Amino acid sequence: MSNIVLKGISHAYEKEKVLNGIDLTIEEGELLTLLGPSGCGKTTILRIIAGFIIPDEGAVLSGEADITKWAPENRNMGIVFQNYALFPNMSVKDNIAYGLKIRKKGRDYIEEKCREYMKLTGLLEYEKRKVNELSGGQQQRVAIARALAIEPQMLLLDEPMSNLDVSLRTRMREEIRAIQKKIGITTLFITHDQQEALSISDRVAVMNKGRILQIGTPKEIYDEPERSFAADFVGTSNYINGHFIRPEQLRLGQGGEKGIPVVVKDVKFMGMYFEYTVVCTDDSGKAQNYCVTEINRGKAYREWHAGDTAYLYVNL
Amino acid sequence: MKNKNHIKIKSGLLKGSWYIVLAFLLTGYIVVPFLCTVIKSFQTENGYGLSNIKDYLSNPNQLRVILNTVMLGAASVLVCGIVGIMLALYMTFLAGREKKIVHILLLSPMMIPGVIVVISFIQLYGESGMVTKGLEYLFHLTEAPFHFQGFGAIVFVIAYTQYVYFYLNIYVALKYIDYSLIEAARGMGTSKMRVFADVIWPEILPAVLTSVIVTFASGISSFSAPNLIGGGFKVLSTQIVRSKANNHMETASVQVVILFLISLSVMMLIQYYSRKYGNINSARASAVVRTGKKKGIFVSLCRIVIVVQIIMVVLPVAAIVYLSFVDTKSIMTMIFPRGFTLENYLIIAEKGRVLKPLINSIKMSVMAVAAGLAITVPTAYMVVKYKGKWNMLFRMLIMLPWAMPASVIAVNLINAFNKKSIFAFNQSLIGGFYILPIAYAITSLPLLYSSNEVAVQGINKNLEEASQSLGAGMFYTFIHVIIPNIAPGIMAGGILGLIRNIGEYTMSALLYGVYNRPISISMVTNMQEFKMGISLAYGVIVIIICYVALGLIFKFDKEKYF
Numbered sequence: 001m002s003n004i005v006l007k008g009i010s011h012a013y014e015k016e017k018v019l020n021g022i023d024l025t026i027e028e029g030e031l032l033t034l035l036g037p038s039g040c041g042k043t044t045i046l047r048i049i050a051g052f053i054i055p056d057e058g059a060v061l062s063g064e065a066d067i068t069k070w071a072p073e074n075r076n077m078g079i080v081f082q083n084y085a086l087f088p089n090m091s092v093k094d095n096i097a098y099g100l101k102i103r104k105k106g107r108d109y110i111e112e113k114c115r116e117y118m119k120l121t122g123l124l125e126y127e128k129r130k131v132n133e134l135s136g137g138q139q140q141r142v143a144i145a146r147a148l149a150i151e152p153q154m155l156l157l158d159e160p161m162s163n164l165d166v167s168l169r170t171r172m173r174e175e176i177r178a179i180q181k182k183i184g185i186t187t188l189f190i191t192h193d194q195q196e197a198l199s200i201s202d203r204v205a206v207m208n209k210g211r212i213l214q215i216g217t218p219k220e221i222y223d224e225p226e227r228s229f230a231a232d233f234v235g236t237s238n239y240i241n242g243h244f245i246r247p248e249q250l251r252l253g254q255g256g257e258k259g260i261p262v263v264v265k266d267v268k269f270m271g272m273y274f275e276y277t278v279v280c281t282d283d284s285g286k287a288q289n290y291c292v293t294e295i296n297r298g299k300a301y302r303e304w305h306a307g308d309t310a311y312l313y314v315n316l
Numbered sequence: 317m318k319n320k321n322h323i324k325i326k327s328g329l330l331k332g333s334w335y336i337v338l339a340f341l342l343t344g345y346i347v348v349p350f351l352c353t354v355i356k357s358f359q360t361e362n363g364y365g366l367s368n369i370k371d372y373l374s375n376p377n378q379l380r381v382i383l384n385t386v387m388l389g390a391a392s393v394l395v396c397g398i399v400g401i402m403l404a405l406y407m408t409f410l411a412g413r414e415k416k417i418v419h420i421l422l423l424s425p426m427m428i429p430g431v432i433v434v435i436s437f438i439q440l441y442g443e444s445g446m447v448t449k450g451l452e453y454l455f456h457l458t459e460a461p462f463h464f465q466g467f468g469a470i471v472f473v474i475a476y477t478q479y480v481y482f483y484l485n486i487y488v489a490l491k492y493i494d495y496s497l498i499e500a501a502r503g504m505g506t507s508k509m510r511v512f513a514d515v516i517w518p519e520i521l522p523a524v525l526t527s528v529i530v531t532f533a534s535g536i537s538s539f540s541a542p543n544l545i546g547g548g549f550k551v552l553s554t555q556i557v558r559s560k561a562n563n564h565m566e567t568a569s570v571q572v573v574i575l576f577l578i579s580l581s582v583m584m585l586i587q588y589y590s591r592k593y594g595n596i597n598s599a600r601a602s603a604v605v606r607t608g609k610k611k612g613i614f615v616s617l618c619r620i621v622i623v624v625q626i627i628m629v630v631l632p633v634a635a636i637v638y639l640s641f642v643d644t645k646s647i648m649t650m651i652f653p654r655g656f657t658l659e660n661y662l663i664i665a666e667k668g669r670v671l672k673p674l675i676n677s678i679k680m681s682v683m684a685v686a687a688g689l690a691i692t693v694p695t696a697y698m699v700v701k702y703k704g705k706w707n708m709l710f711r712m713l714i715m716l717p718w719a720m721p722a723s724v725i726a727v728n729l730i731n732a733f734n735k736k737s738i739f740a741f742n743q744s745l746i747g748g749f750y751i752l753p754i755a756y757a758i759t760s761l762p763l764l765y766s767s768n769e770v771a772v773q774g775i776n777k778n779l780e781e782a783s784q785s786l787g788a789g790m791f792y793t794f795i796h797v798i799i800p801n802i803a804p805g806i807m808a809g810g811i812l813g814l815i816r817n818i819g820e821y822t823m824s825a826l827l828y829g830v831y832n833r834p835i836s837i838s839m840v841t842n843m844q845e846f847k848m849g850i851s852l853a854y855g856v857i858v859i860i861i862c863y864v865a866l867g868l869i870f871k872f873d874k875e876k877y878f
Contacts, residue, residue: 052781072784079785085778089800098796099786150786 002063003028004049004154004186009058011044018044019055020210026154031180031187035197036207037233042190046156049188051075062153078147078185079156083163084139086131092142093118093127099150117145120179137168144176148183155180155187161196173200194234198222206230222246238290245314247293252276252310259311262290264304272296274303278312327790334694335706341691342713344739345758349728350576350720356569356731372570378555382574385536385551388470389582392535393528395475399621400482400527401520406618408490419487420870421626426480426812427862428633429819431540431836432855433477435843436632438464438545439639439647439852441472446635449651465547473541476628478534482527489523490516508614525590529583536578537721539822544840552578556723557825565731572727580719633859640852647848660853670850673838674857680832681817684756685810688764691757693806696768697798701780711765718762725758726826749831755823760813767812771805772798804872811865811872819858 009022018041026032034042047053049060051072060068067075086095093114100110118124121141126134131142140160147155157176161169177200180187191197197204198218205215206229214221214230223246225231231244238245253259262278269275276292290312294301304310358364372378403422411418425433440447441464451461463469493516501511539553546554552575559568639647646655664670695714699707717725733745745751775798783793799806821836828837835854842851 050781050785052784072781073787073789075785076787077785079782081778081782083776083778085776085782087779087782087797087801089797089803098783098788102787102792146782146786 002153004188005061006045006049007059007061009045009048009055009060011041011048011053011055011057018210019048022058022210022212024205024212024215026186026188028186029184030202031177031189031200033189033191033197033201033204034207035191035194035204035234037192040207041210042207043158046079046158046188046190049154050077050079050156076150076152077154077156078150078152080140080143080147080158080160082159084143084160086139086142086146088130088132090131091127092123092129092131092134095131095142096146096149098146103150113149117149120148120182121145121175136164137172140164140172141175144179148179148185153186155185157187157189159190159192161191161193169196176200198234204234206233208233236291240290240314247275247291248273248295249315250290250292251294251313251315252278252292252304253313255311259313262310262312264306264308264310265289267304267306269296276304278310280312330791338691338695338710340739342710344737345729345732345754346713346716348739349725349732352731353569353572353724353728356566357573359566359569368566368570372567372574381550381552381555382578384467384549385553385575386578388467388474388538388542388551389532389535389578391467391471392474392478392538393531395471396479396482396531397524397528399475399625400479401486401524402618402621403479403483403625404486404490405516406615406622407487410615410618418622418626420866421629422483423480424633424863424866425477425629426484427815427866428477428859429815429821429836429862430477430538431544431819431821431839432636432858433632434473434540434544435839435851435855436636437473439848440632440635441469442545444648446652453651463547465545466549469545469547470538470541470549473545474535474538476625478531478538479625481530481534482524485523485527486520489520493519522590525586529586532582532586533579533718533721536575537723537822539723539825543825553721553723553822556727557822560727560730560826565727568727569731572724575721576719576724579721579724583719636852636855636859640849640856642849644847644849648846657849660849663850664853664857670838673833673835674854676832677818677835677858678861680753680756680834681814683753684760684817685764685813687753687757688760688813689768689806689810692761692765692768693799693802694794696765696772697794700769700772714761714765716762717758720759722759722820722822723826725755726823729755729758729827746827747829747831749829751827751829752824752832752834755827756817756820759820759823760817763816764809764813767805767809768802771802771809774805775801808869808872811869815862815865818861 004026006022006024009019010017011019018039022041022045024032024045034045036042044053048055051067051070051074054069058068059066062075087098090098096114096117097110100113105113114127115124118127121144123138123141123145126138126142131139134142140163143160160176161172164172173196176189189197189200198221201218203215204218204221206213206221208229214226216224221230221234225234225237225244228237228239228244231237231239236247238247238250252262252264260280262280264276265279266277267274270293273293273295276294278290278292279287280290281287292312355364357368358366360367407415407419407422437445439445441462442448443460443464445464448460448462448464451457452459455461464472497515498511501515506514536551537553538551539557542549542551542554543557552571556568556571556575559565559571639653640660641656641658642653643655643657643659646653664674692714695707695710699711720728729751730746733740733751736742736744745754779797779801780793783797788796819836820834821840824834824836828834835858839851839854842848842854
């Protein structure tokens with residue numbers, strides 16, 4: 001295994017530019033997530049790494065080797081597609097064994113590897129099932145096992161959770177992370193779901209309109225967003241004195257010296273917390289909205305109501 | 317790296333040699349034969365000129381034949397359109413529990429070769445047919461109540477055999493109508509007629525136009541009906557066979573060119589029209605729910621049409637099965653023959669000479685379909701995957717026989733292969749065994765190609781990428797992933813092609829020889845030699861083969877038909 005480096009990648013479909021000067025290094029063994037809205041170019045990056053697209057400009061390096069123009073079948077990348085793309089004419093085991101058969105591995109080796117990866121993904125009892133007899137979560141496991149069985153130099157996951165329901169999604173992302181850590185495989189994960197990105201990744205790259213806006217650990221991305229897009233796409237934020245400040249970093253109080261006087265405009269009860277929209281009038285007379293969240297601590301908590309006057313504090 | 321280059325060169329070689337073989341076959345068996353016919357039509361005793369065509373067009377009898385042909389095409393479209401659309405509407409919106417069995421019955425004429433139906437119709441409605449004689453007996457008539465001959469009789473046969481294209485295409489199109497649209501329109505107080513005009517018609521228009529093309533083409537190229545019950549009503553296809561029989565290949569070629577031009581121009585006109593008006597894409601949002609009362613004039617009319625249609629479809633099959641178990645003598649002498657016997661079948665089973673045509677037909681059909689699939693499956697895959705002008709050109713050539721009535725294809729082949737040809741490795745094919753399977757394969761190409769293309773388009777594109785990413789090259793992926801996943805579509809198209817070839821009559825009449833005499837020819841000659849029983853027993857065997865095949869198609873391609 002080695003790291004994967006994208007150098008100055010640009011690409012256009014027809015005349016529409018979808019990637020614009022992408023520089024990115026995916027370090028050996030890390031899980032890096034590309035996070036961005038649909039159409040931002042994240043899947044194009046994955047397809048360029050996989051070899052389905054040759055970029056108009058730039059290079060893809062695997063360690064020392066320039067693999068930009070290599071055919072997909074020669075790259076040894078494990079891919080999990082959004083719709084899984086399992087071979088419907090094959091059983092679970094045959095799907096997993098497919099890549100190994102192409103590599104002309106011996107029968108015993110194939111048998112051993114299939115068992116290993118079926119065990120890893122919890123599929124042992126489904127070995128002989130046809131893939132269309134499986135549930136969405138099970139199909140995803142097959143897709144992961146199939147991608148891992150070839151012992152790829154890198155695992156590429158293209159929005160793998162988007163076809164799963166919410167509770168399964170949370171469980172699967174934990175499983176994926178556990179498997180990834182266990183075998184230590186370099187992984188590129190693609191999603192538009194910020195929660196998913198923050199919870200699973202070693203590093204996150206936030207993308208918009210064909211560019212990478214910010215790259216860092218989940219905590220860095222969340223706590224110190226560099227641009228307003230990153231700040232808004234990953235959670236909600238308030239722009240105060242040149243800084244992006246998260247709603248939970250603000251607090252409402254009864255009065256005091258440093259608070260900004262505001263009026264509560266709207267209250268949303270979200271279960272775990274309350275979300276307030278408050279408005280303050282600045283020196284020039286312009287109204288400014290802020291979003292504040294406060295944890296619901298049960299009976300001890302005194303909630304605010306629309307129309308209340310309050311003071312806004314920054315909890316830093 | 318050396319290994320990788322090797323793989324690339326190998327797949328390049330594979331693709332290159334495939335294109336060469338494909339170009340060789342399509343040029344040699346479709347383009348060149350047609351050009352031979354065109355050249356032949358200009359060939360006169362002293363060089364080349366327009367005199368054949370001038371002579372032909374200045375003869376009022378010949379102009380009448382052309383007019384008859386066009387009339388037959390138009391009448392087919394009209395009759396089959398009305399019947400087919402009504403049946404499809406009824407089956408979609410009104411049919412209840414009986415739906416499935418009625419649907420299968422309505423589709424079955426597609427599976428029965430035209431020549432068998434015509435022979436059976438003659439047994440029913442001909443001069444000494446059961447229905448004719450029955451009516452005479454019932455009403456004490458001194459002569460037959462109708463003459464089952466000429467234009468009317470041909471249209472009658474067509475109405476009960478060729479409506480299937482309209483019916484099936486429109487039935488499928490109706491499946492994709494968003495039923496909530498109809499409910500919304502009804503909710504706004506729109507009348508049923510307006511709902512049909514404003515909501516349903518625009519949705520089914522593309523299917524209607526496709527059906528018009530297919531039905532018109534089958535109308536102008538129909539041969540068995542005009543040949544066997546046409547009487548004095550002559551059309552181009554029958555005249556082509558006559559010209560060939562009299563060895564007037566120049567005249568036959570002129571007729572072929574005219575027939576081809578009629579076919580092509582109508583096809584292009586309608587395709588132009590459908591490109592202009594027929595571009596409707598809609599995803600089905602909600603299924604048809606049959607509710608409400610089933611009354612009204614239209615509903616009653618549809619019911620009558622459907623009952624008549626089913627009787628008309630079942631009757632010939634029943635008649636042919638019944639008569640095949642009766643000895644020929646009692647067929648000839650009794651109104652309702654009762655001399656039951658198994659002799660007709662025993663003769664076929666026992667006498668090798670009598671069994672041979674059946675074996676020939678099965679063998680030739682299988683060969684034709686196998687060859688057709690070998691050509692169309694990879695082409696469909698290449699076209700869907702790469703588009704590109706070369707692939708599109710090959711696609712066009714493969715679809716070209718769609719515009720060629722059977723008699724056109726046969727005459728083209730005669731003109732190209734009655735002498736040694738480099739495309740037949742310096743052999744003459746006429747009179748030999750292979751000319752018929754080749755002709756069958758050519759007519760099957762468009763059908764096979766389109767069903768393969770639909771199947772390939774239906775494949776999840778990521779499957780191929782998944783296979784590639786796991787290390788498979790193009791060829792491996794094609795064999796292990798693409799083929800198994802389009803197999804149901806390939807099989808359904810292949811079986812349909814097989815059925816059409818097994819009872820093929822027009823090309824067979826023009827091209828058969830001692831080595832490849834097919835069953836359709838034997839049926840007609842046996843009938844003409846008054847060995848009715850054998851002819852009908854052949855028919856029953858073919859029908860059984862076709863119904864088994866029909867069952868298989870339904871199994872493979874449920875989605876398309878139900």
